[in-house]
Amino acid sequence: MVRFQSVSLRYGNRPQVLRDVTFHLETGSFHFLVGPSGAGKTSLLRLMFLARRPTRGAITMFGRDLSKTPRHELPALRRRIGIVFQDFRLLDHLTVVDNIALPLRIAGIRDGVVREHVTELLTWVGLTHHADSKPTILSDGEKQRVAIARAVIARPSLLLADEPTGNLDPDLGLRLTQLFAELNKIGTTVVMATHNESLAVRFPFATLQIAEGQVTQGGRRVAPLI
Amino acid sequence: MAVRWSLPLSGDSTDLFLPWIIGLMVFMAALALAFALGLGGAIARWSESHGSALTIELPAASVAEDGRVVAVHAVLDDIPGIAGAITLGRNEALKLLQPWLGEGFDGGGLPLPVLIDVQLEPGKTLDLEALRTSLSAAVPDARVESREGWLAPLIATADTIRTLAYAVVALIGLAAVATVVFTTSTSLAAHQDAIELLHLTGAYDGFIAQQFQRQALIHGLLGGLTGLALAGGSYVLVARVAARMAAPLLPRLSLDPLGLAILASLPLAAAGLATIVARLTVLRALSRLP
Ligand SMILES: Nc1ncnc2c1ncn2[C@@H]1O[C@H](COP(=O)(O)OP(=O)(O)OP(=O)(O)O)[C@@H](O)[C@H]1O
Ligand SMILES: [Mg+2]
Numbered sequence: 035m036v037r038f039q040s041v042s043l044r045y046g047n048r049p050q051v052l053r054d055v056t057f058h059l060e061t062g063s064f065h066f067l068v069g070p071s072g073a074g075k076t077s078l079l080r081l082m083f084l085a086r087r088p089t090r091g092a093i094t095m096f097g098r099d100l101s102k103t104p105r106h107e108l109p110a111l112r113r114r115i116g117i118v119f120q121d122f123r124l125l126d127h128l129t130v131v132d133n134i135a136l137p138l139r140i141a142g143i144r145d146g147v148v149r150e151h152v153t154e155l156l157t158w159v160g161l162t163h164h165a166d167s168k169p170t171i172l173s174d175g176e177k178q179r180v181a182i183a184r185a186v187i188a189r190p191s192l193l194l195a196d197e198p199t200g201n202l203d204p205d206l207g208l209r210l211t212q213l214f215a216e217l218n219k220i221g222t223t224v225v226m227a228t229h230n231e232s233l234a235v236r237f238p239f240a241t242l243q244i245a246e247g248q249v250t251q252g253g254r255r256v257a258p259l260i
Numbered sequence: 261m262a263v264r265w266s267l268p269l270s271g272d273s274t275d276l277f278l279p280w281i282i283g284l285m286v287f288m289a290a291l292a293l294a295f296a297l298g299l300g301g302a303i304a305r306w307s308e309s310h311g312s313a314l315t316i317e318l319p320a321a322s323v324a325e326d327g328r329v330v331a332v333h334a335v336l337d338d339i340p341g342i343a344g345a346i347t348l349g350r351n352e353a354l355k356l357l358q359p360w361l362g363e364g365f366d367g368g369g370l371p372l373p374v375l376i377d378v379q380l381e382p383g384k385t386l387d388l389e390a391l392r393t394s395l396s397a398a399v400p401d402a403r404v405e406s407r408e409g410w411l412a413p414l415i416a417t418a419d420t421i422r423t424l425a426y427a428v429v430a431l432i433g434l435a436a437v438a439t440v441v442f443t444t445s446t447s448l449a450a451h452q453d454a455i456e457l458l459h460l461t462g463a464y465d466g467f468i469a470q471q472f473q474r475q476a477l478i479h480g481l482l483g484g485l486t487g488l489a490l491a492g493g494s495y496v497l498v499a500r501v502a503a504r505m506a507a508p509l510l511p512r513l514s515l516d517p518l519g520l521a522i523l524a525s526l527p528l529a530a531a532g533l534a535t536i537v538a539r540l541t542v543l544r545a546l547s548r549l550p
Contacts, residue, residue: 085460087550106464108550113462123457127268136266140463 286487484527
């Protein structure tokens, strides 16, 4: 699904954020992306959601070598990726419903189908009463749930979530991570950056540990304690 | 349709700015273009009256028929290269003045000079000096008017002015392009985050550009129609003042239907130009995203 080969990344003339990173995420896998603040979790995810090109090295996604993929073919790849941004990135001029519907609308899906999916997801993230609110009046936790709903609505084959539970209470955080786990069960490959160690240990998923520009892939953990 | 709403463009500051600036430009372009087209018409009329090469003019005399006409014809008969000469009656003389004085001009009882229109034999050159010498010997107050002598420079001058007017129109067009590039870039910067989100969600560049194009089209049409209305208003105003002045000596700058159609299509041209420029500006900016 995702293969990094000797990938390096630096912003301008600053020190390298990623140094000669190599790893492979199998289709259908679930990884927690962990590491201290500023280690490069968001940067790594940016490479995966095609917001940046690496300074050096090769990235293969969906079996395509990105450096050899013409630019006009990238939107089709991006439509297979769901993203939960660390800073939400909701469009403030649109209602909650329209924010969630955005990926489907961009993909040109019919209105009827869109409405059906949005209604289902609104219930899922518990925001039916805010359907027609603008994001500006939502709490951070509510915004985060809108962002999550938007990321999964188009049934992406790769879900990249950057601290998706950072603003949620432990219960809700757990519930939404379980949701990701369910999506993973039906075939979605998931990478979820998190600081929340106690949440991560509850799930039997592998880790990508990032520190000092290096990425180490950890094996599956032991089943959760509950 | 997502195209309508995924960027909040209609709340932009350019919303007010662009239609007015385009309106002003279309207004100025319409005036310059109307002037150029009208001048073109005048040049065409002048060129038509260019038909015969020579006119011999006898100052108006109190006696209508005099011996001078006979004497002139006698001289002309002896000059080689002349095919024929016709003495114009008063009505024909008036007709010649029409391109200059307007169709309604009836001479107003003015004494008109006697005009003798001289046709040259095609392909032959006339010895103008010999003709002048013989004529002035026979009829001292006869004047030989070679049209080339004064009409050609006039036409050339008018032509230059017309070219300048077209250049003004072209410059206004360039300024309009620059304005649309500027406002589109400003708008792009203001919505950078939303654009990146659309981009990362898998929107094609064309999808994003479409929203800016639509906005530019609306602004262009709005501004163009405003500008054209202003220009039309000014034209009516000037025409009224001119009518009150009754200044028939000014060359008339009337427009033919084609000219009017060209002017009427200015708002469309402005809207089309704005749309294309907005699209290209957005596409160029987006091409910097991976
Ligand atoms: N656009 C950028 N330009 C320059 N430097 C950047 C940029 N984005 C990130 N960095 C730098 O890269 C390093 C890694 O940042 P990144 O956001 O990837 O860390 P992170 O692991 O996501 O941190 P956090 O856990 O706080 O979200 C930081 O030192 C940061 O300053
Ligand atoms: Mg981060």
